[in-house]
Amino acid sequence: MKKMTEQHLINAFGGESQAHMRYLHFANQAEKEKFTNVARLFRAISHAEYVHAGDHYRALKHLNGGFVANSMGAFGPGDTLKNLQLAIDGETFEIEEMYPVYIEVAKFQGEKLAQRSFEWSYATEKLHKQLFEKAFDAVNAGKDVKLGPVQICEVCGYTLEGEAPDRCPVCGAVKEKFTAFE
Amino acid sequence: MKKMTEQHLINAFGGESQAHMRYLHFANQAEKEKFTNVARLFRAISHAEYVHAGDHYRALKHLNGGFVANSMGAFGPGDTLKNLQLAIDGETFEIEEMYPVYIEVAKFQGEKLAQRSFEWSYATEKLHKQLFEKAFDAVNAGKDVKLGPVQICEVCGYTLEGEAPDRCPVCGAVKEKFTAFE
Ligand code: FEO
Ligand code: FEO
Numbered sequence: 001m002k003k004m005t006e007q008h009l010i011n012a013f014g015g016e017s018q019a020h021m022r023y024l025h026f027a028n029q030a031e032k033e034k035f036t037n038v039a040r041l042f043r044a045i046s047h048a049e050y051v052h053a054g055d056h057y058r059a060l061k062h063l064n065g066g067f068v069a070n071s072m073g074a075f076g077p078g079d080t081l082k083n084l085q086l087a088i089d090g091e092t093f094e095i096e097e098m099y100p101v102y103i104e105v106a107k108f109q110g111e112k113l114a115q116r117s118f119e120w121s122y123a124t125e126k127l128h129k130q131l132f133e134k135a136f137d138a139v140n141a142g143k144d145v146k147l148g149p150v151q152i153c154e155v156c157g158y159t160l161e162g163e164a165p166d167r168c169p170v171c172g173a174v175k176e177k178f179t180a181f182e
Numbered sequence: 183m184k185k186m187t188e189q190h191l192i193n194a195f196g197g198e199s200q201a202h203m204r205y206l207h208f209a210n211q212a213e214k215e216k217f218t219n220v221a222r223l224f225r226a227i228s229h230a231e232y233v234h235a236g237d238h239y240r241a242l243k244h245l246n247g248g249f250v251a252n253s254m255g256a257f258g259p260g261d262t263l264k265n266l267q268l269a270i271d272g273e274t275f276e277i278e279e280m281y282p283v284y285i286e287v288a289k290f291q292g293e294k295l296a297q298r299s300f301e302w303s304y305a306t307e308k309l310h311k312q313l314f315e316k317a318f319d320a321v322n323a324g325k326d327v328k329l330g331p332v333q334i335c336e337v338c339g340y341t342l343e344g345e346a347p348d349r350c351p352v353c354g355a356v357k358e359k360f361t362a363f364e
Contacts, residue, residue, distance in 0.1 A: 002292075006296075012280070013203070021199040021232065025239060030262045035262055035321060038266070038320075044334055045313065045314075047361065048306060050203065054203075054207050055303070079211065102193075121238075135219075144216070145217070150226035150227075152226055156237065157234045157237070
């Protein structure tokens with residue numbers, strides 16, 4: 001497809017993904033302030049942005065049949081084996097380049113809160129990569145992956161397979177801060 | 183805060199928001215292929231990316247106490263009144279500049295599927311803006327907004343308050359394709 005339009009689809013996917021994310025966090029804030037209907041409105045429109053992002057993403061797939069990369073990771077959805085490879089590629093970029101650079105610059109500039117936020121993410125991306133690699137191997141053999149409960153720390157995003165630990169090894173949050181996907 | 187680190191937080195928020203979104207769509211694809219555990223893994227890690235994005239977003243708030251804008255919309259979360267203004271600003275940019283330009287270029291380049299995807303989003307952003315303005319007025323008066331069910335078309339993201347129509351006025355999808363937030 002034409003490169004300018006392709007770039008616009010990538011930009012629009014990025015814009016809609018970020019609107020979706022902002023509205024989810026705005027919904028949490030509205031709930032804290034007891035604006036229940038405003039929270040519901042943010043969640044509903046966040047879902048509309050999820051649909052918009054998906055439409056743009058599928059248009060990228062349909063038109064280029066393949067793979068476009070930008071600095072944020074890889075584009076062009078496909079079947080699950082390909083999607084797992086895209087996920088592994090994206091995590092690898094974050095582990096090998098993006099977060100190490102962001103952490104280094106935050107240290108250099110003395111921005112401690114930003115440094116912590118980058119370090120929390122960085123600490124988890126390696127586990128994401130490993131889990132996706134395990135899934136890739138299973139799907140590549142034509143099978144679903146064997147997978148216990150997956151625990152996510154609601155404070156720092158730390159991810160592990162199995163039981164939640166007493167304390168998050170990355171941020172120190174208590175066990176109750178973990179959400180299980182099982 | 184230092185501008186380079188601030189830009190890295192914005193970039194990381196964008197990257198994590200897009201990873202979150204890709205993994206949600208990858209989960210849907212894995213379900214279609216009956217890889218149930220792979221779908222669950224994508225959903226769990228998508229949730230971890232939601233936590234990462236939120237951490238970076240809050241770091242932006244904490245450090246600049248305010249407002250950073252980039253081409254994708256406005257940054258810097260606050261209380262719900264401020265968040266509604268940020269939402270209105272973001273939707274306004276999409277309505278007044280972003281989607282009209284993307285639609286024009288897609289037409290000019292003869293990219294019909296991309297044009298349709300942009301037109302579907304554009305058709306709905308005006309309604310998003312109106313709903314956020316209504317919520318802004320209520321919260322500005324210290325009240326929650328009065329709000330009926332909010333219906334979202336799963337095909338094009340069309341959004342309305344009230345009952346789902348027999349056919350989506352934007353994409354023609356049947357009533358059953360609407361999801362209600364009530
Ligand atoms: Fe696994 O990217 Fe935060
Ligand atoms: Fe798809 O921005 Fe309301």
